[in-house]
Amino acid sequence: MTAQPPLIEVRELGHGYMMAGELMTVLHEISFQIHHGEFVAIIGPSGSGKSTLMNMLGCLDIANEGTYLLDGQDVRKLSDNKLATIRNEKIGFIFQQFNLLPKLSAYENVELPLIYRNLPHKERKQAVEDSLRLVGLEERMHHRPSELSGGQQQRVAIARAIAGAPPMLLADEPTGALDTKTGIEVMDKMKELNALGHTIIIITHDLSIAEQAKRIIRIQDGELVEDRRNLA
Secondary structure, three states, X not given: OOOOOOOEEEEEEEEEEEEOOEEEEEEEEEEEEEOOOOEEEEEOOOXXXXXXXXXXXOOOOOOOEEEEEEOOEEHHHOOHHHHHHXXXXXXXXXXXXXXXXXXXXXXXXXXXXHHHOOOOHHHHHHHHHHHHHHOOOOOOOOOOHHHOOHHHHHHHXXXXXXXXXXXXXXXXXXXXXXOHHHHHXXXXXXXXXXXOOOEEEEEEOOHHHHOOOOEEEEEEOOEEEEEEEOOO
Protein backbone atom coordinates (compact mmCIF):
# COMPACT_ATOMS: atom_id res chain seq x y z
CA MET A 1 0.00 0.00 0.00
CA THR A 2 1.36 3.44 -0.95
CA ALA A 3 2.15 5.67 2.01
CA GLN A 4 0.10 8.85 2.24
CA PRO A 5 2.16 11.88 1.16
CA PRO A 6 2.82 14.58 3.75
CA LEU A 7 0.16 17.23 4.31
CA ILE A 8 2.92 19.85 4.43
CA GLU A 9 6.33 19.72 2.80
CA VAL A 10 8.63 22.70 3.19
CA ARG A 11 11.93 22.67 1.30
CA GLU A 12 14.69 25.25 1.75
CA LEU A 13 12.10 27.94 2.53
CA GLY A 14 13.57 31.42 2.77
CA HIS A 15 12.02 34.83 3.20
CA GLY A 16 13.11 38.40 3.76
CA TYR A 17 12.01 42.02 3.52
CA MET A 18 13.67 45.09 2.06
CA MET A 19 14.32 47.69 4.77
CA ALA A 20 16.19 50.91 4.04
CA GLY A 21 17.56 49.36 0.86
CA GLU A 22 18.85 46.24 2.60
CA LEU A 23 17.43 42.72 2.56
CA MET A 24 16.56 41.62 6.10
CA THR A 25 16.41 37.82 6.16
CA VAL A 26 13.60 36.49 8.36
CA LEU A 27 13.65 32.79 7.42
CA HIS A 28 16.68 30.89 6.15
CA GLU A 29 16.52 27.49 4.40
CA ILE A 30 13.73 25.97 6.52
CA SER A 31 12.89 22.34 5.64
CA PHE A 32 10.45 19.89 7.27
CA GLN A 33 7.42 17.70 6.65
CA ILE A 34 4.18 17.43 8.61
CA HIS A 35 1.97 14.40 8.04
CA HIS A 36 -1.78 14.03 8.38
CA GLY A 37 -2.84 13.59 12.01
CA GLU A 38 0.24 15.14 13.60
CA PHE A 39 0.14 17.60 16.53
CA VAL A 40 3.05 19.99 16.09
CA ALA A 41 4.17 23.05 18.04
CA ILE A 42 6.37 25.62 16.32
CA ILE A 43 8.13 27.52 19.06
CA GLY A 44 10.49 30.46 19.16
CA PRO A 45 11.02 33.80 20.91
CA SER A 46 9.69 37.09 19.59
CA GLY A 47 11.55 37.98 16.39
CA SER A 48 12.60 34.40 15.69
CA GLY A 49 10.62 34.17 12.45
CA LYS A 50 7.91 31.82 13.70
CA SER A 51 5.08 34.27 12.90
CA THR A 52 6.44 34.73 9.39
CA LEU A 53 6.57 30.95 9.03
CA MET A 54 2.97 30.75 10.25
CA ASN A 55 1.95 33.22 7.54
CA MET A 56 3.65 31.02 4.95
CA LEU A 57 2.00 27.82 6.21
CA GLY A 58 -1.38 29.57 6.31
CA CYS A 59 -0.98 30.88 2.73
CA LEU A 60 -1.26 34.43 4.08
CA ASP A 61 2.11 35.27 2.52
CA ILE A 62 4.39 33.65 -0.07
CA ALA A 63 8.05 32.91 0.57
CA ASN A 64 10.76 34.54 -1.55
CA GLU A 65 12.66 31.27 -1.90
CA GLY A 66 12.16 27.52 -1.64
CA THR A 67 9.12 25.28 -2.00
CA TYR A 68 5.96 24.85 0.04
CA LEU A 69 3.71 21.95 -0.91
CA LEU A 70 0.32 21.85 0.81
CA ASP A 71 -1.56 18.62 0.11
CA GLY A 72 0.70 18.19 -2.92
CA GLN A 73 0.06 21.66 -4.35
CA ASP A 74 2.96 24.07 -4.88
CA VAL A 75 1.67 27.16 -3.07
CA ARG A 76 4.06 29.56 -4.81
CA LYS A 77 2.51 28.76 -8.20
CA LEU A 78 -1.10 29.49 -7.19
CA SER A 79 -3.14 32.60 -8.01
CA ASP A 80 -4.50 34.88 -5.29
CA ASN A 81 -8.00 33.48 -5.88
CA LYS A 82 -6.77 29.92 -5.50
CA LEU A 83 -4.87 30.84 -2.34
CA ALA A 84 -8.05 32.36 -0.91
CA THR A 85 -9.91 29.12 -1.68
CA ILE A 86 -7.19 27.08 0.04
CA ARG A 87 -7.34 29.29 3.14
CA ASN A 88 -11.09 28.78 3.30
CA GLU A 89 -11.19 25.04 2.58
CA LYS A 90 -7.90 23.52 3.74
CA ILE A 91 -6.89 25.60 6.78
CA GLY A 92 -8.81 26.29 9.97
CA PHE A 93 -7.35 29.38 11.67
CA ILE A 94 -7.45 29.90 15.44
CA PHE A 95 -6.15 33.27 16.62
CA GLN A 96 -5.06 34.58 20.00
CA GLN A 97 -7.68 37.35 19.95
CA PHE A 98 -10.53 35.08 18.76
CA ASN A 99 -11.49 37.38 15.83
CA LEU A 100 -15.21 36.87 16.33
CA LEU A 101 -17.71 39.33 14.86
CA PRO A 102 -19.37 41.00 17.87
CA LYS A 103 -22.84 41.44 16.33
CA LEU A 104 -23.13 37.80 15.31
CA SER A 105 -24.07 34.89 17.56
CA ALA A 106 -21.71 31.97 18.14
CA TYR A 107 -23.75 30.02 15.57
CA GLU A 108 -23.48 32.81 12.99
CA ASN A 109 -19.74 33.26 13.57
CA VAL A 110 -19.15 29.58 12.92
CA GLU A 111 -21.51 29.58 9.94
CA LEU A 112 -19.96 32.53 8.09
CA PRO A 113 -16.98 30.76 6.43
CA LEU A 114 -19.33 27.99 5.30
CA ILE A 115 -21.56 30.58 3.61
CA TYR A 116 -18.49 31.79 1.69
CA ARG A 117 -17.98 28.18 0.58
CA ASN A 118 -21.57 28.08 -0.77
CA LEU A 119 -22.35 25.07 1.39
CA PRO A 120 -26.08 24.21 1.17
CA HIS A 121 -28.14 25.34 4.16
CA LYS A 122 -28.90 21.83 5.49
CA GLU A 123 -25.23 20.76 5.40
CA ARG A 124 -24.19 24.09 6.86
CA LYS A 125 -26.60 23.79 9.78
CA GLN A 126 -25.39 20.27 10.53
CA ALA A 127 -21.71 21.28 10.39
CA VAL A 128 -22.22 24.31 12.66
CA GLU A 129 -24.22 22.41 15.25
CA ASP A 130 -21.82 19.46 15.22
CA SER A 131 -18.75 21.65 15.70
CA LEU A 132 -20.31 23.68 18.52
CA ARG A 133 -21.42 20.47 20.19
CA LEU A 134 -17.88 19.11 19.89
CA VAL A 135 -16.48 22.09 21.84
CA GLY A 136 -19.27 21.90 24.43
CA LEU A 137 -21.21 25.02 23.41
CA GLU A 138 -24.45 23.56 22.11
CA GLU A 139 -26.31 25.41 24.88
CA ARG A 140 -24.66 28.76 24.05
CA MET A 141 -24.80 28.79 20.27
CA HIS A 142 -27.21 31.75 20.08
CA HIS A 143 -25.18 33.97 22.43
CA ARG A 144 -23.06 36.82 21.13
CA PRO A 145 -19.33 37.02 22.00
CA SER A 146 -19.99 39.68 24.67
CA GLU A 147 -22.20 37.15 26.48
CA LEU A 148 -19.46 34.51 26.54
CA SER A 149 -16.33 34.12 28.66
CA GLY A 150 -12.88 34.30 27.05
CA GLY A 151 -12.58 30.53 27.08
CA GLN A 152 -16.01 30.13 25.50
CA GLN A 153 -15.10 32.67 22.81
CA GLN A 154 -11.95 30.71 22.00
CA ARG A 155 -14.02 27.53 21.78
CA VAL A 156 -16.31 29.30 19.30
CA ALA A 157 -13.19 30.16 17.31
CA ILE A 158 -12.15 26.49 17.42
CA ALA A 159 -15.63 25.43 16.29
CA ARG A 160 -15.41 27.90 13.41
CA ALA A 161 -12.03 26.46 12.44
CA ILE A 162 -13.20 22.84 12.40
CA ALA A 163 -16.72 23.28 10.97
CA GLY A 164 -15.55 23.02 7.37
CA ALA A 165 -13.45 19.90 8.16
CA PRO A 166 -10.16 21.38 6.88
CA PRO A 167 -7.10 19.10 6.70
CA MET A 168 -5.14 21.46 8.96
CA LEU A 169 -5.80 23.58 12.04
CA LEU A 170 -3.32 26.45 12.43
CA ALA A 171 -3.43 28.04 15.90
CA ASP A 172 -1.52 31.24 16.67
CA GLU A 173 -0.91 31.55 20.44
CA PRO A 174 -4.37 30.06 21.10
CA THR A 175 -4.09 30.42 24.89
CA GLY A 176 -2.30 33.79 24.90
CA ALA A 177 -5.37 35.84 25.89
CA LEU A 178 -6.62 33.33 28.45
CA ASP A 179 -5.98 32.70 32.13
CA THR A 180 -4.07 29.55 33.09
CA LYS A 181 -7.10 27.39 33.91
CA THR A 182 -8.95 28.32 30.72
CA GLY A 183 -5.76 27.86 28.70
CA ILE A 184 -5.49 24.30 30.02
CA GLU A 185 -9.09 23.64 28.99
CA VAL A 186 -8.43 24.94 25.47
CA MET A 187 -5.30 22.78 25.12
CA ASP A 188 -7.27 19.76 26.34
CA LYS A 189 -9.78 20.47 23.56
CA MET A 190 -6.92 20.62 21.04
CA LYS A 191 -5.71 17.21 22.21
CA GLU A 192 -9.22 15.80 21.83
CA LEU A 193 -9.44 17.14 18.28
CA ASN A 194 -6.04 15.65 17.44
CA ALA A 195 -7.21 12.29 18.83
CA LEU A 196 -10.14 12.52 16.40
CA GLY A 197 -7.68 12.83 13.52
CA HIS A 198 -7.24 16.59 13.08
CA THR A 199 -3.78 17.81 12.09
CA ILE A 200 -2.90 20.63 14.47
CA ILE A 201 -0.07 23.16 14.27
CA ILE A 202 0.35 25.57 17.17
CA ILE A 203 2.57 28.64 16.96
CA THR A 204 3.76 29.70 20.41
CA HIS A 205 6.57 31.25 22.44
CA ASP A 206 5.44 29.30 25.54
CA LEU A 207 7.39 26.09 26.17
CA SER A 208 4.70 24.76 28.54
CA ILE A 209 2.20 24.96 25.67
CA ALA A 210 4.63 23.49 23.12
CA GLU A 211 5.40 20.54 25.39
CA GLN A 212 1.77 19.42 25.11
CA ALA A 213 2.20 18.75 21.40
CA LYS A 214 3.57 15.47 20.08
CA ARG A 215 6.34 17.16 18.10
CA ILE A 216 8.24 20.41 18.61
CA ILE A 217 9.91 22.49 15.90
CA ARG A 218 12.07 25.27 17.29
CA ILE A 219 12.86 28.39 15.25
CA GLN A 220 15.63 30.78 16.28
CA ASP A 221 17.02 33.72 14.32
CA GLY A 222 15.16 32.53 11.24
CA GLU A 223 16.63 29.03 11.28
CA LEU A 224 15.25 25.65 12.27
CA VAL A 225 17.41 24.64 15.23
CA GLU A 226 15.42 21.70 16.62
CA ASP A 227 12.83 19.21 15.39
CA ARG A 228 12.02 16.53 17.92
CA ARG A 229 9.31 14.13 18.94
CA ASN A 230 7.86 14.84 22.35
CA LEU A 231 7.96 11.63 24.36
CA ALA A 232 6.19 13.09 27.42
